[in-house]
Amino acid sequence: MKKVKQNLADELEEALGAEVNLNDIEVPDGEHGDFAYPAMKAASELGDSPRNIAEKAKDTLEELDFVEKIEIAGPGYVNFFLDKKFYAEKVFETVDSEDMGVEQKDGNALVEFSSPNLAKPMHVGHLRNNVLGDSIQRMMRFAGYDVTSENYIGDWGTKHGQVIYGYKLWGDEQKFHEAPMDHMYELYVKLNQEADEEMQETAREWSKKIEDGDNEAVELWERFRKATIEYNEVDYERMNIHFDRVTGESVVAEHAEELIEEGLEKGIFEKDDDGSVYVEFEDEDLPSTIIKRSDGSTLYLTRDLANIIKRENEGFDYNFYVVATEQNLHFKQLFAVAKQFGVEDIVSEHISYGLLHLEDGSISSSKGNIITLRDVLDEAKEKAEEVDEREIGNAEAVGQGALKYANLSVSRPKDIEFSWDRALSFEGDSGPYLQYSNVRAKSILRKTDADGELAGEFNEEEYRLVKKLGEFPEKVDNAVEARDPAKIANYLSGLSEVFNSFYHSQPVIDSEEEDRKRRVALIENFISVTDKGLDLLGIEALEEM
Structure with missing residues (x-):
């Protein structure tokens, strides 16, 4: 400790x-x-x-x-x-304190995660992003940061012109009314499958119309944006993920245009013969990249630059992006451009992570064969109801716990090979195992009327649990520093192993009075630590299973 x-x-x-x-x-x-x-x-x-x-x-x-x-x-x-009693007192005092011994930090931190695209359902590839981002915002709040979580939606650019043009060609008002997301995505896939170069060019024109403020294009875009947000909110609510604000690329699109002109005036950007605008970097490891296309449309980098400046002006000290490792180059280029624009008062960091691979194979949203996030959530619930033929009182929460732990227990940089059997195991390194251990401890307390007290002498098995509980603050500190919930997840797994060893060898209800009081105190502290630890992972701590 x-x-x-x-x-x-x-x-x-x-x-x-x-x-x-x-x-x-x-x-x-x-x-x-x-x-x-x-x-x-x-x-x-x-x-x-x-x-x-x-x-x-x-x-x-x-x-x-x-x-x-x-x-x-x-x-x-x-x-x-x-002295065992001295150390136990210190551990229990710490666990009982408001911050539980976790080092408290200062600063306003923005945590951006999820960021789905307009008119496309979130797929299994969004799962790790969502649970990582949610856990990171929870950890940072607990560590004292003033956190604002932001869902920065991909609601600007070429793909949205494709959806609008698809709707103009094949849209069905009745289908949209009944299942807006299904119909929007159906149109997006159909356009990608059937469009020739002429049709793709028309789709790009519709995208440009949105940027130019064309009434019909903007009206359809706003309609599709609203339907997307409402659809995704169902999944967020189901996963107990909440954002402090929902914005999008459209919020900074106008400023992005202004920054292109400013960059050209300052010599940061250069104009090519075809009318496109690009940036060259002094760092030889960073290739040049387009800032504005020849047709006048902006790109992710331009809008992300405007967003960093926006967040700096809002007074954020830290700007965290939870985005997969595939975008490493993008963020290196973004931060380099921001530096050239004099962005100095905000610390931006790309919190990258490896990819999630299901046993079923790969994902390709443009081909229409995605596994949606909703499909995965449904599957988790169904499999939780089936596993070991147990009577599970809350299969939804157990299924969610399995998914979240499987994604959070692997260190961020590593890819994940996801297995339903491992994720839903009640016997070891899994979310349900943590939930079950926590529930088992609560069940013991319900069966005894003894108050927890540091009475008598700790034996070796009890003291082993004391020492493991004492590791909690430092494990959280390390997780916050590394931006990696795996450090908490793996600690909780080890703690649960120690607790279950204690549970099997140290009777509580039928023990002598001093032993019972001491062991109840241990169980109370185990519950406090696992309740908080599960909460930091975004996993629900249950009362019964």
């Missing part, structure tokens, strides 16, 4: 007369104590052998009232065995 580690670091620094930081204190395997200090670092600073420094530390610090004993191991490791 960080507070105890810092206390040990301070005591060591004073005893040795050498700099000792929090990160110098290690957490060894159980038999080697609760914390350890490698004296090798101080040896070079003090000009003495690690073993002599370790002996000095032992002689000086073994009288500390919270230290049970100190052992020296290897070339100079100082292993601290703490």
Whole structure:
């Protein structure tokens, strides 16, 4: 636990007369104590052998009232065995505090994620983005940031002209009224399948009409935009994902046009012979890229540049984009252009992640053979109802937990090979396993009238759970720093394993009074940590399963 580690670091620094930081204190395997200090670092600073420094530390610090004993191991490791009750008190105090020991940060942070396109249903490729973005905004809020989550919709550009032109050719008002998203997507796919170059050119003209403010084009675009937002809201509500604001590329489209002229005047951009506008980069690793097409239409990069400037003017200190690794080059180019425009008061960061691969194969939205996000959510619920023929009281929440954990427990940069069997397992590393462990603990409390209390002496199995609970604040700190919920997900899996080992070997209801009170206190703290941990992952903590 960080507070105890810092206390040990301070005591060591004073005893040795050498700099000792929090990160110098290690957490060894159980038999080697609760914390350890490698004296090798101080040896070079003090000009003495690690073993002599370790002996000095032992002689000086073994009288500390919270230290049970100190052992020296290897070339100079100082292993601290703490008083179990003292450490448990510190852990329980921390868990019971408002911030649960998590380091509190400052600053206004915008977290952009999801960002679906207009007139297209979200597909399985959006799943990891949504759950990652939601977990990251939850973690950052808990760590003290003033967070604004934004759904920045792809509602501008060529594809929207394709939908409008498809509607003009084959649109059916009755179909749109009954199932607007299905009909819009049907038209988009049909146009991509049947259009020749002349039809594609007409579609691009409709896109340009939207930008030029043509009444008919804008009216259809607004209608399709509204239908898209309403359709997607059903999926967001189902996943318990909420945004502080919903915007889109259209909000900054006009400013993007102005920035092109400004960039040309400043010599940041250059105009090509065909009338297009492009930017060259000093960094040889960044290829030049188009800023404005020859037909006058803008691109993602232009609008994203306008959006960074907009967010800087709004007073955000941090600007986080949760977008797949496929867009790494785009964001490098975007940040480089923003720097040339003098953007300095906002820190922009691309929080990238690997792709999700279902066992069923690949995805291609332009060919119309996508697996929609809604399909995956339905499948998760159905499979949760079937698994092990259990009586699951809330299959929706269990299915969601399986999907979210499967996506969050793998470190961000890695691709995911998704398996329903692994995701829905109740036996190990899965969302349902975490939910079930949490529910099992709550069930024990309902069956006893004892109040939790630090009574009696901790045995080794109980103390193992105490120490695992004590890791929570640092695991969250690490997850926030790395922008990676996997650090929390994997910690909760390990914590649940330790709890279930405790559960099987340490009776609660039928134990002696002191043991019962102590074990109830442990269970209460386990529930607090797993309730909060699951919440940070966006997974519902249940009362029954």
